[in-house]
Amino acid sequence: DAEITQSPRHKITETGRQVTLACHQTWNHNNMFWYRQDLGHGLRLIHYSYGVQDTNKGEVSDGYSVSRSNTEDLPLTLESAASSQTSVYFCASSESQRGYEQYFGPGTRLTVT
């Protein structure tokens, strides 16, 4: 069965470290998204991609970067982790044409100390 996975599921890191969160989907979807979930804010879009070599900034992109070298993966990198980036991160994907319904991964809980 097609799926979308995230790793690690939990991560503790120190302020200033570079961290990369992995997202892998086997749906063969062109669209991929990264969100963070914080209490009172819902899901906020960090970065998104509509295909290989395409990346775009979302609502809260400062301090984050992504790269899309193939269809299956969209890793999210925190260049220099800050305590404000402690959050739960979700990756999602959707079809190009019927892009409305996004399929989410299980999430990564990141704690920056």
Add this chain to the structure above:
Amino acid sequence: DQQVKQNSPSLSVQEGRISILNCDYTNSMFDYFLWYKKYPAEGPTFLISISSIKDKNEDGRFTVFLNKSAKHLSLHIVPSQPGDSAVYFCASLGNQGGKLIFGQGTELSVKP
């Protein structure tokens, strides 16, 4: 600037009764709306959607109503079951591509 708002952070309902979750949006150009359900330690899952050309969409126990003039949509769950206890997010399709704009979420608790 919150374009999609869920003003009730939580809702408690008795099993068997109706649950009504509300959502307001500000941009009249939004033309597609979705509801997602999220259990703890899991990712959100798609529940039901509605296009702006409709005012109602029904799927089993779940019905979404859209009032375009009021820029308001609601999700009705009838009858509510304990397994419906979760956080519910409404979302609208933005003006550009396949991006979704989410509300803050409402935590529903259905008590036996």
